[in-house]
Amino acid sequence: MARPVVGIISNSHLINDQYPAHAGGTMNSCAVAHVSDCLPLIIPADPSLVSVDELLETCDGFLLTGGRPNVHPEEYGEPETPAHGSFDRSRDATTLPLIRACVERGQPFFGVCRGFQEVNVALGGTLYPEIRDLPGRDNHRMPPDGTLEEKFALRHKVAFTDGGPFHKLLGATEVMTNTLHGQGIKVAGPRIVIDGTAPDGTPEAIYVRGAPGFTLSVQWHPEWNAASDPVSRPLFQAFGEAVHAFADAKGRPALKRA
Template identity: 35%
Template sequence: MASNDSDPRPVVGLTTYLERARQGVWDVRASFLPQQYFDSVTASGGVAVLLPPQPSPEAAASAVLDGLDGLILTGGLDVQPELYGAPRHPLTDPARPDRDDWELALLRGARQRGIPVFGICRGLQLINVAAGGTLHQHLPEVLGTERFRIGGGVFADNTVVVDAGSRLAGLVGDGELSVKSYHHQGVDRVGDGLVVTARTDDGLVQAFEAPGREYLVAVQWHPEENSEDRRLFLGLVAAAAEHAVQRATRAREAVDA
């Protein structure tokens, strides 16, 4: 993708963990995200920017989003069940309100601005909760299987079925698709305004999107783990590139005004 005023490279923000990290003599909290995520963006023609949780998330999100053309809500620890009015399951991860508040602010602002959004694993779950949906907090108790998280940092292979006619099908094709999974929670009640576009054979929601022209696509699996298939990232970057052109045009018009 050319880097000039008429065809700018889109800037894509990726949400990150804020976790303990060790390097040499240092043992500190740091912004952290596996390289596979931002490699997937840059290999697809975008510029990757990491977005760690911020204080005053609403104000920070407003400032950050003015410079973004796309937003990826990445994987990570469980969304707080308190956000969807459920009692905490013993196996739900400890609450991380800093990340939840930050990503909810980014999501709201991105949708208001028409910035393309792509949710991955936790990202899908957060989008669902933001839309008034709920989650199953421990899928083995619901489905009777550990098929989606086999543990040990090993991604499980699963097959999802993508609905024909969906935006998702336009990116990866309809019918069966092999994916990499690592999650123990999943969608229970689907949030308002979200259209389910893929499931597994047990009926679990594996993807949804917003209807109409809005670019909001979310998947329960981890596409960043398959470097041979960048189609979902290419789709997000292509949508972000359109937004980048619009943003550049607005900037020129503001200068000329």
């Protein structure tokens, strides 16, 4: 039997600083294939190439990946400044309506880093351009030097709401995570529930209140060592179970009307 399909949102990338490509990290595909037990499908995040309706019909769930470009502040009603960094308006135009459609349909998605921020913006929230510039906040950015192991090393705790979905899924109210982001939630969208925070108060885990499907999203990068990490593996397993359930329900014959 074919595995259900998870659309992995890609990022625009230049190979050799010249050749344009739609890129997806290998570790994202490995997490989806080996832990979620789904078929990974890289999606070009460009509304001139794909439509939301086509994506909803083709894929059973979506992994909203991290990426260097940030959500453009116009998407949450704020002016662009140098602190906001680089942007990918095509990805914004693809993912934000896709997220809203998935929430309405109950179609599973898992937001990671930029994807976490996209979920908040899609549901009416706003973002800080640079967490480390805020009083009392830590530097959450990726270390500029070192090996991948050093860059993705566990760096801070995340505390979850007692009895919340992350606590129930991971069996702990506190875990250690990596951190490789510059931006973060400023104001949570009306339906966004902040279910986990870093020691400095930065939101790190969210879900959509009242959504019929899987909407868990995290600010860290669980795709790193997803098969063996005790925090990452349950997240991708739960996401995979939700995608399988959605695919099964979508594939059942429609009931005949009287």
